[in-house]
Amino acid sequence: MIVSAFDLVLCLTLVWLAWHVLVSPDLFRAVVLFISFGLLMALAWVRLLAPDVALAEAAIGSGLTGALFLSALRRLTPGRRGERRVDRKEGGDDEGL
Amino acid sequence: MIRLLLQGDCWLILPVILPLLGALLSFLLKKQPRLPGVLGALVTFFASAALAWKLVSHGGGRYYLGGWQPPLGISLRADGPAVLMVLMTAVTGLAVSVYAGGYFQSRINKRGEEQRHLAQERSFWPLWLLLWAALNGMFLSADIFNMYVTLELVALSSVGLTALSGKPASQVAAMRYLLVSLLGSLSFLLGVAFLYKVHGSLDLLAIGAALSLAPAVVMAMVLISVGLMLKTALFPFHFWLPPAHANALAPVSAILSGLVINGAWYLFFRFWQGVLPLVGEGAATLLAVLGGVAIVWGAYQAFCQQRLKMLVAYSTVAQIGYLFIIFPLMEMGPEQGAAAVFYFVISHSCAKAAMFLAAGTLFLQVGHDRISDLDGVRQVLPKTTFAFALGGLSLMGLPPTGGFIAKYMYLSQAVSQERWWLVAVIVAGSCLAAVYICRAVAHILSPRLVAVAGPVVVAASMEWSALALALVAMLLGFVGPLVLHLIEVAG
Amino acid sequence: MIFSPGHVYGLTGLLLFIVGLAGLILCAQLLRKILAVNIMASGVFLFLVTIAHGNGVLIDPVPHAMVLTGIVVSVSSTAVALALAGRVQDMAHCRDLLKKKARGEG
């Protein structure tokens, strides 16, 4: 089996999406990009002949994790539903590593 | 059934499934979680003791889960070090469980917020028993992917336990702990993937037998080592430990410092045991240097702390160093090195858990843990202060404690191999430990009577369990041959 | 050496691991750190599945099972992380309110 252009494009898109999940200023957009990242990941697994994993990824990795992130986003941003949170004064969050 | 229990190998699996069962029951009986919790702890203790007895009388063995031989199936392995860790977890865990019963009862009795303390206890028992099961599973496992699953179980339950106190500082610490743990687990898993790619097996013994220094194996070892060092909190990665351990509830602090740290280190040791003859001097020396820096830096930080629990937490950072300076010594004498380090691990586990339990009792009685304001507390809580001081003696490595035996073995190894810088580090670390422990003990035992002399609010079981654990740490100074005999049982 | 799809996807998995690691270290927001951990996990899983793919002749199901287990573990830890992040943020919010109240009264 030889590398097809499709595989290359898919891999590049995956990396591009991952990068933009991390750098896009809008958190809501980041989460949406993450969900599409998960769906493309499922496609990659179909290409690698792993349909079981692809199904699980599409349902759990992308669907449920995405739903978790969206609901967390809504909970973390006080205010109206669907309001977008832009990366502004988030200095207080600098608690991680 | 009886025949099965007497003859079969099911002893190996019991320390894992009994706490799991206890966790489910204590989760279900939410009105009375303490009863199944303590009962589960007791049963697990006896199962672990039975496993140790079985090991000594019948020798080690492997247990093939589901009857599938590796590489297809998962196997458990019982040998000296693994069972010793299970036994250590059982002793410390039983004391902590008894303590926790009294601790939550005292808190529920003490203040008006019964609901909050009840809810804390309701979550504590399932989390703690799950953690116990995961630790036992980790010690006994011989399958590297299974180790990853148990690592995740340990990580999630310890994060849940850390966050249980509800104090703002503990929440932030738990978040950081979770992120570090996840990073460590993923690094470990990538290492597992590399090993599987090369060896086509997940059985640690099979991998260890066929190990080479191919590039993929080197990367796997680096990833696994870094992941486990993150979880063990070796020096450059220790930043998450003090806030997480110091701000948790008292029994949780004891569990985290006395048991969880040892779990990640144990896996590290198992992986390095196999590769050590291959990697040569450099890598082992690097580990020892990190360990040495941890000893000195942790002791210095402990000396600077104003709060008792922070002091004990930084002393854990320092003691972790001793777990890593053993690796260069193990090249010349693997058996003696392993004996020394495991002796150190068990005595540290008992002593440190006793100290954290005692510090928690003081906190609950006095309402704070500022060292300078703890003068004269020994009049109120004599048993607890004695337990704290006894644990301190073991950390310093003074005779007749278990810490003394361990450090003596370290030193005799280092001297016979003429590694003078290690001798210097060990001696310096012990002196520094003496300084920071004396600083705390001087206040606790001071004859002045400025501390609160209010009514004793802590349960008797809290005082006695801490004291019992400290006495075990001391007793380890007398039963050396017994423990060494257990360590030497082969798998 | 011939580049097979396995190599391409394997390298992509490793690259995703690194990108996620970079996000975990460099991003400030908690939510984004958790996203970064998920990306790292996806990278590791992709790498595992490429191992199973091997040369594309006989698929090895063991890594597939490992990835399935890993996906469930990672969704569990993501849920815990998000709940904890919510608590941390709520606390910061409450503290701000308290500070404001104290300032208003004092």
Place this chain on the structure above:
Amino acid sequence: MRACESTGHRCGRRLGSLLSLVMLAMLFAALAWGCLTGGAPSSGLGQSVDAALHDSGVESRVTAVLLNYRAYDTLLECFVLFLGVVVVWSLRPYRPQHPDPPIGSILASLVRFLIPLMVLVGGYLLWAGSNQAGGAFQAGAILGGAGVLLLLASSPLLHVLPKVLLPGAICLGPLFFLVVAVGAMVLGGVFLGYRRETAAIVIVVLEAVAAGAIGLSLAALFRGSRPEETSSAQARTDALTQEEGQE
């Protein structure tokens, strides 16, 4: 002065991130070196899985690995999900959560249509798992998705279900798995060792229960806090106030 400091700080920070990016690039190079060099990778366990497939009781290779050869991992993984629920329930919210605004009638009827479909798909995946792609995990995920939809639509169906049974239902999956494993040990002598004749039926039942447990746990994880406790969240804000006061 402050401006100067902050510029210096920003420069330092940029330098730091640049440095870490360089380190990460080096790490990637090392990983790629480990991945690409080192000769032929091992052939893995594909052949031994196939050789033992007859004894495992199922036709699907992945299902055989998950629920027979490496069932211990799957057992522990059920406990990971259970543990996730315990931890999430132990983290009670400080602030009352905003109640979901009522959803439109179109969405409500869509949900009413989708739920049976998802349950059906879940059941199909479970059944298909014995010989093709699918199985307990996928079915559980679909069931979990159905639960999430119910929660999102704040469906009246949720109020019908007794909340007292929820902890029991969440325990059921891991407990059943444990009972099966121990039962196999008592009957046959080996933990998780289903005997050849019974393996097929045991695995089917295990899969069904595991799918239900996974679905329920995932929905509970999405729900967040313990159901009966969200109402008293306001009291907890006061508790926080007290805690802050003590420190």
